[in-house]
Amino acid sequence: MCGRYALTHKPDEVLGILGVADFEDDFPPRFNIAPTQPVLVVGQADRQPGSNLPDRRATLARWGLIPGWVKDMRDFPLLINARSETAIDKASFRAAMRHRRILVPASGFYEWKRPPKESGMSSQAYWIRPKSGGVIAFAGLMETYASADGSEVDTAVIMTTKANRAIRGIHDRMPVVIRPDDFERWLECKTQEPRQVADLLKPAEDDFFEAIPVSDLVNKVSNMGPDVQKPVAVAELEDKPPKPGKDTSQMSLF
Known part of the structure; x- marks a missing residue:
């Protein structure tokens, strides 16, 4: 899954790579983006007359999809991830898969390796970024x-x-990464049906990411500075005994 990520690159670099001509709002580096927060997304806009260039639009969206048919969002579960293998068959994602595919720019994401409950050890957080x-x-x-x-x-x-082979030892799922050469095809919903872009929904190459162990600072949404990405020695964390009376085998993302 993907329950936390970061976007720390400069706005002009982000927008340039995503092919967005302009974006009215500036955005600061964000080291600990969490569900329900506003996130930067990029979608396909109508092509300008006479232009052969893609017209892409950047906007802010709440991380946590709510289908249009939901009557009361307070009674609907928080959907932060969609399994690519089944999204087209799910009522919550079917329409968006056909008509509203987007790109979510990131500098990397976080994942937690959860030890067996009987081990008494805490979950280990990792900052996973492209090499x-x-x-x-x-x-x-x-x-x-x-x-x-x-x-x-x-x-x-x-x-x-x-997950690919490099991430599998931490978690069995990972975000789908769309390569720049495939941006246009993924975003073009008018001519590219879900079945025609299904080949893009695959794990990144085994050597694409590197996983860096970090402290539990990232567990709290209020920790938003670069310290959440500071590397730590895994052995030091594993040697810490669990706090009495507290189940440390699970970690809340919220």
């Missing part, structure tokens, strides 16, 4: 939810796939 650096783009879906009072909010979900 070559740079901005990456997760495959995503978007829906605009209209509430009963007439207000609207754009909502988004990040698509996941089975």
Whole structure:
């Protein structure tokens, strides 16, 4: 899955890689992006007359997709990830898969390796980033939810796939990464049906990411500075005894 990620590159670099001509709002580096927060997403806009260049639009969306048919969002579960293998068959994602595919720019993501409960050890957090650096783009879906009072909010979900060999030892799922050469095909919903882009929904190459152990600072949404990405020695964390009376085998993302 993908329950936390970061976008720390400069806006002009992010928008340049994603092919966005302009974005009115500036955005600061974010080291600990969590569900329900506003996130930057990029979608396909209408092509300008006479132009052969893709017209892409950047906007902010709530991380946590709400399908249009939901009557009360308070009664609907938080959907932050969509399994790429089954998204087209799920009522929550079917329409977005056909009509509203997006890119979610990121500098990397976090994942937790959870030891067996009987071990008494805490979960270990990892900062997972591309070895070559740079901005990456997760495959995503978007829906605009209209509430009963007439207000609207754009909502988004990040698509996941089975983990590659490098990540499998930490978690069995990982975000789908769309390569720059495939941006246009993934975003073009008018001519590219879900079955025609299914080949893009695959794990990144085994040597694409590197996983860096980090402290449990990332567990708390209030920790938003670069310290959450500071490397730590795994052995030091594993040697810490669990706190009495507290089950440390599970970690809340929220």
